[in-house]
Amino acid sequence: MLVEKILSELDRISIHESALDSGLAQRMLKVTPSEKIAIVQDPPGAHHRGALTAEQFNASKRHLYVHPFVGKFFKRCPGATQKKTLTCCNYYVLNLGAQCNFNCSYCYLQSYLNTPVMHAYSNLSHALDELEEMAKDHSHLPYRVGTGEVIDSLSLDPLTLYSVPLIEFFKKYPRWTLEFKTKSDHVDQFLSVPHAGNVVVSWSINAEEVIQREEHGTASQAQRLNAARKCADQGFQVAFHIDPLIWHPQWEQGYSDLADRITSLFKPEEVHVISIGALRFQPEQRHLMRERFGLTSLVTQAEMFPSDGGKMRYDFRLRNQMYQHVVNRFKSSGQKWKVFFCMETPESWINSMEGTPLQVDGLKDFFRPLPKIRSEREQNHNC
Numbered sequence: 001m002l003v004e005k006i007l008s009e010l011d012r013i014s015i016h017e018s019a020l021d022s023g024l025a026q027r028m029l030k031v032t033p034s035e036k037i038a039i040v041q042d043p044p045g046a047h048h049r050g051a052l053t054a055e056q057f058n059a060s061k062r063h064l065y066v067h068p069f070v071g072k073f074f075k076r077c078p079g080a081t082q083k084k085t086l087t088c089c090n091y092y093v094l095n096l097g098a099q100c101n102f103n104c105s106y107c108y109l110q111s112y113l114n115t116p117v118m119h120a121y122s123n124l125s126h127a128l129d130e131l132e133e134m135a136k137d138h139s140h141l142p143y144r145v146g147t148g149e150v151i152d153s154l155s156l157d158p159l160t161l162y163s164v165p166l167i168e169f170f171k172k173y174p175r176w177t178l179e180f181k182t183k184s185d186h187v188d189q190f191l192s193v194p195h196a197g198n199v200v201v202s203w204s205i206n207a208e209e210v211i212q213r214e215e216h217g218t219a220s221q222a223q224r225l226n227a228a229r230k231c232a233d234q235g236f237q238v239a240f241h242i243d244p245l246i247w248h249p250q251w252e253q254g255y256s257d258l259a260d261r262i263t264s265l266f267k268p269e270e271v272h273v274i275s276i277g278a279l280r281f282q283p284e285q286r287h288l289m290r291e292r293f294g295l296t297s298l299v300t301q302a303e304m305f306p307s308d309g310g311k312m313r314y315d316f317r318l319r320n321q322m323y324q325h326v327v328n329r330f331k332s333s334g335q336k337w338k339v340f341f342c343m344e345t346p347e348s349w350i351n352s353m354e355g356t357p358l359q360v361d362g363l364k365d366f367f368r369p370l371p372k373i374r375s376e377r378e379q380n381h382n383c
């Protein structure tokens with residue numbers, strides 16, 4: 001049923017002929033109605049240049065292009081490249097596709113992608129080869145690897161089933177952590193896969209009103225929390241990213257309710273971490289957001305200011321007020337909740353927490369710098 005639902009929301013699936021032998025292409029051919037599928041020799045929209053219009057951006061979410069990825073799958077989280085202005089955790093990303101079939105008004109992909117299709121990479125084995133290479137030097141270090149940078153980790157997973165080989169791969173490297181990040185409730189396909197306890201299934205989650213108004217096509221707050229409970233019951237670690245905090249008239253109540261639901265459904269030791277971030281976006285995506293979501297969106301209505309890193313953010317005082325509210329709500333139900341800020345400045349840490357991450361018990365391990373992996377050393381050397 002879930003596979004049919006995902007397919008029903010896609011207008012077209014194109015498979016590059018060089019991907020035809022892959023497990024992903026074979027599966028797509030099996031489950032997709034033949035009138036929706038095409039085998040292609042050239043990438044769809046290959047002649048497209050420049051930024052996408054609102055209409056083209058919307059259409060890109062309904063056309064899935066299955067093909068091998070040429071390039072490095074594995075790289076450091078973008079926050080780490082802005083070290084002067086942001087406090088970032090040791091996090092690496094493994095991208096198995098690009099673009100997302102959900103539709104959040106604030107999504108940063110609106111300023112990042114200009115591809116007229118949604119990509120699903122067919123050569124997962126190459127990504128795993130890259131990880132094997134990294135393991136030669138670094139299997140003993142606590143690296144965290146996430147798959148949800150430019151695509152939701154699990155929104156298409158009932159189709160791709162990529163979670164299964166990834167979980168199996170990470171079983172070999174128990175010091176590493178694999179993190180899925182999603183706004184879906186698609187977890188049933190991997191719940192029974194044996195794992196080494198090093199898989200974090202994390203939810204980007206929000207006040208229910210924000211989900212309803214701004215995160216179109218995603219699972220409700222209750223569906224995400226139910227899925228998280230199922231994962232915790234199978235021994236997976238779970239995490240929550242309350243991000244982006246978005247001001248709305250009932251924001252205090254909305255975020256209190258969310259914190260209360262998390263603390264009533266989970267014990268602190270079951271939740272790997274809770275990260276918090278406030279609304280931010282690149283100034284150049286504002287016009288696309290207005291065209292796509294109109295002026296009734298909480299995001300397009302928001303009063304935002306340019307920040308040091310170039311992104312538009314709420315005023316510093318409002319951000320701190322929101323952070324303190326959420327942190328206090330968690331801490332009021334116990335001191336053991338591990339709450340941290342994602343993509344925030346050191347000043348925010350000092351104002352809203354007891355200090356910078358390296359001074360806060362329970363968070364030190366996430367932020368302690370690790371040695372660079374071989375490909376990073378090579379990249380820096382080449383520069």
Ligand code: SF4
Binds near residue numbers: 099102106
């Ligand atoms: S789920 Fe994430 S990637 Fe997908 S539209 Fe929303 S913000 Fe963008």
